[in-house]
Amino acid sequence: MTENPLAEGLALRRTPDPCALVIFGASGDLTHKKIMPALYALAVRRLLPPQFAIVGVARTGDTDDDSFRKDMETAVKQHARDPFRQETWDELAPMLHYISTDFADAGGEDKLHDLLAELDEKEQLGGNRVFYLAVPPPAFPTIVEALGKRRDSAGWTRLVVEKPFGHDLESAKQLTATLLEYFREDEIFRIDHYLGKETVQNMLALRFANGIFEPIWNRQFVDHVQITVAESIGIEARAGYYEHAGAIRDIFQNHLLQLLALTAMEPPIDFTSDSVHNEKVKVLRALHTPGPKSVVRGQYGRGFVEGEEVAAYREEAGVAADSMTETYVSAKLYVDNWRWADTPFYVRMGKRLARHETTIAIQFKAAPHPPFEETASEGLRPNVLVVHVQPDEGVSLAIGAKVPGQGMTIRTVHMDFLYGGAFRTGMPEAYERLILDTMLGDSTLFTRADEVEEQWLLVDSIVAAWQRDQPAFPNYPAGSWGPPSADELLQRDGRAWRRH
Numbered sequence: 001m002t003e004n005p006l007a008e009g010l011a012l013r014r015t016p017d018p019c020a021l022v023i024f025g026a027s028g029d030l031t032h033k034k035i036m037p038a039l040y041a042l043a044v045r046r047l048l049p050p051q052f053a054i055v056g057v058a059r060t061g062d063t064d065d066d067s068f069r070k071d072m073e074t075a076v077k078q079h080a081r082d083p084f085r086q087e088t089w090d091e092l093a094p095m096l097h098y099i100s101t102d103f104a105d106a107g108g109e110d111k112l113h114d115l116l117a118e119l120d121e122k123e124q125l126g127g128n129r130v131f132y133l134a135v136p137p138p139a140f141p142t143i144v145e146a147l148g149k150r151r152d153s154a155g156w157t158r159l160v161v162e163k164p165f166g167h168d169l170e171s172a173k174q175l176t177a178t179l180l181e182y183f184r185e186d187e188i189f190r191i192d193h194y195l196g197k198e199t200v201q202n203m204l205a206l207r208f209a210n211g212i213f214e215p216i217w218n219r220q221f222v223d224h225v226q227i228t229v230a231e232s233i234g235i236e237a238r239a240g241y242y243e244h245a246g247a248i249r250d251i252f253q254n255h256l257l258q259l260l261a262l263t264a265m266e267p268p269i270d271f272t273s274d275s276v277h278n279e280k281v282k283v284l285r286a287l288h289t290p291g292p293k294s295v296v297r298g299q300y301g302r303g304f305v306e307g308e309e310v311a312a313y314r315e316e317a318g319v320a321a322d323s324m325t326e327t328y329v330s331a332k333l334y335v336d337n338w339r340w341a342d343t344p345f346y347v348r349m350g351k352r353l354a355r356h357e358t359t360i361a362i363q364f365k366a367a368p369h370p371p372f373e374e375t376a377s378e379g380l381r382p383n384v385l386v387v388h389v390q391p392d393e394g395v396s397l398a399i400g401a402k403v404p405g406q407g408m409t410i411r412t413v414h415m416d417f418l419y420g421g422a423f424r425t426g427m428p429e430a431y432e433r434l435i436l437d438t439m440l441g442d443s444t445l446f447t448r449a450d451e452v453e454e455q456w457l458l459v460d461s462i463v464a465a466w467q468r469d470q471p472a473f474p475n476y477p478a479g480s481w482g483p484p485s486a487d488e489l490l491q492r493d494g495r496a497w498r499r500h
């Protein structure tokens with residue numbers, strides 16, 4: 001790392017206080033694929049506190065510390081971004097403990113409290129705790145109440161809540177009320193893992209660390225914005241969840257609206273969590289759709305993705321044969337403020353689309369008077385600044401350039417900044433940053449209650465309008481870019497989705 005001057009000083013972040021990290025849902029998918037590999041990556045980089053304990057909790061009966069350690073070792077070998085290093089694992093493994101208990105039972109939390117008290121004493125953890133709720137949402141209230149009623153440790157406590165945060169505005173408010181009965185808002189860390197992605201944070205660096213973009217980042221210079229969260233995968237084994245969520249709750253309500261808020265927000269006065277949340281929530285309050293015709297939903301039928309024939313959504317295991325769950329949403333949104341009035345934000349997200357990609361594209365207005373002959377600039381498109389969130393993380397700017405030769409012919413070319421190329425280092429996983437920030441008590445990259453509520457308010461209004469008419473599903477083939485009505489949404493405005 002130190003060979004690259006751009007990477008100098010990267011290892012100088014603050015180390016968190018000693019603490020115990022308690023993972024509820026330790027036998028689950030998220031713990032195996034994301035949380036444990038992230039902890040391992042932090043261990044490799046020596047970013048974990050020197051005195052540290054990880055306590056896995058699940059109801060599964062027959063697992064002890066040793067089998068939990070073995071299980072987590074396998075998870076790290078399968079899913080970590082770093083090659084497995086035995087010496088790092090040998091340091092980390094003794095910090096892992098496992099408890100099998102059900103918090104729904106009276107006294108179900110006793111075992112955990114006893115173990116934490118023992119670890120406090122033995123490892124000098126100072127009573128500091130992070131409780132990570134990696135369990136299905138219906139289990140949140142029971143665990144929160146049991147933890148809240150026994151807040152007896154001397155140190156700080158932080159509670160990490162996985163998505164989805166509620167199913168609609170009402171349930172989100174209810175969940176926040178339950179959390180606030182026992183925890184302060186600054187102790188609650190609502191995960192939207194997109195905010196932990198480097199390229200999403202780079203949107204803030206791009207906008208606010210450079211003098212050249214902000215003066216043109218507004219309705220006078222920007223024609224429109226396009227945000228795409230496209231997945232080529234289907235719902236995999238998650239039908240039970242997805243049938244009730246659909247694309248609007250799975251992606252639009254959280255990740256997509258957060259990307260939009262970061263793109264449209266005013267510069268915060270500093271980078272403290274309240275300053276950033278205050279600016280984001282103003283955007284979310286100002287956000288609206290001009291009407292039901294501005295929101296398109298779709299569901300995939302059979303098709304071909306990356307050369308392979310794939311089943312229709314209604315043919316996936318666990319999905320109803322007449323399911324009306326949407327796997328695609330696109331919308332035209334407006335942010336009603338001085339900076340963005342009348343500037344459309346076109347957003348789209350879906351499963352089984354042609355490619356896996358997340359991008360934010362700022363499409364600038366065309367040059368007002370190109371002095372060239374029309375034929376010279378036929379191949380010229382207006383400037384577009386694209387933030388590639390994933391994959392191929394980076395930023396590219398489309399500009400007009402003269403084609404070498406005698407005549408004056410102009411074409412669009414791309415200036416590309418590739419993250420991996422510039423910094424010559426692998427991209428950290430979002431969960432590494434988010435877990436570290438939780439231990440450091442920094443909630444800037446998490447969502448605050450009022451943001452979540454504004455997001456649900458918009459989603460609830462869209463879902464209510466959907467009750468009035470039912471489209472014919474399926475309406476787009478797997479492997480395409482969505483239903484024809486999504487193209488019409490932009491065609492009506494004389495625009496088109498970016499093709500790649």
Ligand SMILES: NC(=O)c1ccc[n+]([C@@H]2O[C@H](COP(=O)([O-])OP(=O)(O)OC[C@H]3O[C@@H](n4cnc5c(N)ncnc54)[C@H](OP(=O)(O)O)[C@@H]3O)[C@@H](O)[C@H]2O)c1
Binds near residue numbers: 028033058
């Ligand atoms: N997997 C992902 O990639 C992903 C991504 C984003 C968000 N999330 C969120 O993360 C959470 C966990 O997801 P997951 O995919 O890991 O689920 P999962 O594979 O079904 O695992 C759920 C875990 O929770 C435990 N659990 C289930 N019901 C419980 C209850 N009533 N009380 C206490 N523990 C219970 C399970 O163990 P026992 O049954 O043994 O108790 C298991 O360890 C969910 O909120 C999900 O929406 C997951």
